[in-house]
Every structure is written in structure tokens, then in C-alpha cells.
Amino acid sequence: MNAAELIAKVPALPPPSASIIRLSQMLGSQNADTHAIIEVVRQDGVMSAKLLGRCNSAAYALRSPVNSIEHAVMVLGHREIHNLVVSAGFGSLLNSALSGYAISEGDLWRHSLITAHVAAAVCRIAKNIEIDPSVAYMAGLIHDIGKNVLSHALDQDMQTAIHELIQRQKYTFVEAEAQIVGTDHAAVGKTLLHSWGLPELLIEAVANHHAPLLTPTPQLSAVVHVADIIAHQVGASPGRDSFAVRANGDAVTALGLGLNDIDFLIASTADDAQKVKAMIR
Ligand SMILES: [Fe+2]
Ligand SMILES: [Fe+2]
Numbered sequence: 001m002n003a004a005e006l007i008a009k010v011p012a013l014p015p016p017s018a019s020i021i022r023l024s025q026m027l028g029s030q031n032a033d034t035h036a037i038i039e040v041v042r043q044d045g046v047m048s049a050k051l052l053g054r055c056n057s058a059a060y061a062l063r064s065p066v067n068s069i070e071h072a073v074m075v076l077g078h079r080e081i082h083n084l085v086v087s088a089g090f091g092s093l094l095n096s097a098l099s100g101y102a103i104s105e106g107d108l109w110r111h112s113l114i115t116a117h118v119a120a121a122v123c124r125i126a127k128n129i130e131i132d133p134s135v136a137y138m139a140g141l142i143h144d145i146g147k148n149v150l151s152h153a154l155d156q157d158m159q160t161a162i163h164e165l166i167q168r169q170k171y172t173f174v175e176a177e178a179q180i181v182g183t184d185h186a187a188v189g190k191t192l193l194h195s196w197g198l199p200e201l202l203i204e205a206v207a208n209h210h211a212p213l214l215t216p217t218p219q220l221s222a223v224v225h226v227a228d229i230i231a232h233q234v235g236a237s238p239g240r241d242s243f244a245v246r247a248n249g250d251a252v253t254a255l256g257l258g259l260n261d262i263d264f265l266i267a268s269t270a271d272d273a274q275k276v277k278a279m280i281r
């Protein structure tokens with residue numbers, strides 16, 4: 001079964017709201033204008049309410065309440081607002097339990113948020129890539145979204161077969177998925193994002209996050225790959241066998257990162273823990 005056949009076979013995943021699709025297209029265009037982004041958020045009442053709720057949560061410890069989107073941007077900066085908005089927009093899609101992966105409610109969401117934070121941080125310190133950290137944040141957030149679809153197809157026999165390949169033959173999780181199902185969560189994510197009209201930059205990152213594109217220059221998939229591995233390293237690993245990932249050391253080199261940078265990225269995940277906690281509630 002290929003990715004498109006699988007998506008057609010399982011219950012449809014509700015697409016994100018129109019404003020989130022528009023926002024992701026604006027971010028993907030690399031010349032997103034802050035005012036235009038604020039306008040998209042302001043036109044979406046649910047999104048605005050969620051955003052103000054998050055801004056006023058204990059995680060941000062603001063001195064006075066934030067009552068408008070403009071005020072929120074002034075206090076937290078437009079980049080933080082982008083991140084809060086896309087997180088709020090994808091939260092309901094990524095928060096659910098996925099029985100096909102033995103993932104409990106909130107676990108994929110936590111992994112996705114940590115990957116997003118690290119991906120943005122990688123973009124800020126990597127030497128060989130020029131990608132806006134907000135775009136990297138979004139790519140990190142949705143990198144495993146294919147699991148939401150593939151989970152429905154993984155019956156008990158398939159889950160057992162995948163587990164055995166990982167345990168006995170040292171397959172990685174994606175290799176085992178491809179062997180047993182005929183496709184994997186990265187390919188399913190790629191097809192899903194394409195059907196939603198998300199930009200090519202994000203689709204590339206999701207499609208290749210386990211086999212990052214490094215030539216002629218590292219692509220966004222390299223950033224997400226490194227961020228995903230770090231998220232696993234710090235214990236944000238959702239579901240059974242999720243440790244079965246293979247780190248591509250060449251991705252680290254291609255991004256111009258050294259061991260000190262990796263140490264810094266691992267340490268910085270602790271700083272984001274409070275914000276991630278506030279998102280998951
Ligand atoms: Fe993945
Ligand atoms: Fe992941």
C-alpha cells in the first residue's frame with residue numbers, strides 16, 4: 001500500500017483551519033510580513049482566544065494581562081507569537097493517543113513541541129543554512145504528523161511484526177514501517193501536507209526527516225532530523241520502539257554544528273520545558 005492509498009483507506013484527519021494553512025504558506029514564502037500574519041490571526045476568533053490564553057498562562061509570567069494580539073506581539077515578539085499560533089493550530093491534531101504506535105494522549109504532542117523548539121534553535125546557530133527559525137519551528141511541530149494517519153492502519157499483527165523487525169533485525173522504526181505496511185509515516189506526512197496545500201519547504205522537511213537531504217546544501221529536513229534526534233535524547237520519545245531511530249552524523253556536520261552546539265541544544269530544551277508544559281495542558 002502506498003501513502004495515497006493508505007490515506008484514502010483510513011478515517012480522514014481533519015485538516016488544520018484555513019488560517020493555519022494561510023499562515024504556513026506565508027511562513028513558507030520566507031518573506032512573511034508580521035502585520036499580515038497578525039491580520040490572519042485576528043480574523044480567526046478561536047485562534048485569537050487560544051493565543052491570548054497561552055500568552056496569559058503562568059509559563060510566560062507576564063507582569064500585566066495581555067488583551068490584544070498587537071499587545072501580545074509587543075510583549076512577546078512576533079517570532080514567539082508565530083510559534084504560539086502554529087502550536088495552537090496543530091495542537092488538537094497532534095494531541096490524541098495513537099493506538100497503532102502505543103502512544104498515549106499528549107506524548108506525540110510533547111515530542112513535536114520539543115522538536116519544534118530545538119529545530120528553531122538549530123536554525124539560529126547552524127552555519128550552513130538560511131531558514132527562518134519560525135519555519136523550522138513549524139516543520140518540527142508537524143514532522144511526525146503522518147503517524148496520526150498511519151496509526152489507523154497498524155493492526156495488532158502489523159504492530160507485532162514491526163516490533164519484531166526492530167528487536168530482532170535492528171531495523172529502524174521507519175524501515176520496519178516500510179517493510180510491513182509498504183509506506184512509512186514520513187511518506188504519509190508528505191502526501192497529507194501536499195493535499196492540504198502546505199509549502200514545498202515544509203513538505204520536504206517532513207518527507208525526509210529520517211533521511212535528510214544534505215547536498216548540494218543541507219535542507220530543512222537536516223534541521224528537523226537533528227532536532228528530532230535531540231528530542232529523543234532528552235527523553236521526549238513517544239510510543240513503543242520509538243528509540244529505534246538512526247542519527248545521521250553527516251547532518252550535524254553539514255549544518256556546521258560542533259559537539260558544543262549539540263550540548264547547548266540539549267541544555268536549552270530544559271529552558272523550553274515550562275512553555276511545552278503550558279501547551280500540553
Ligand atoms: Fe519520525
Ligand atoms: Fe519524531
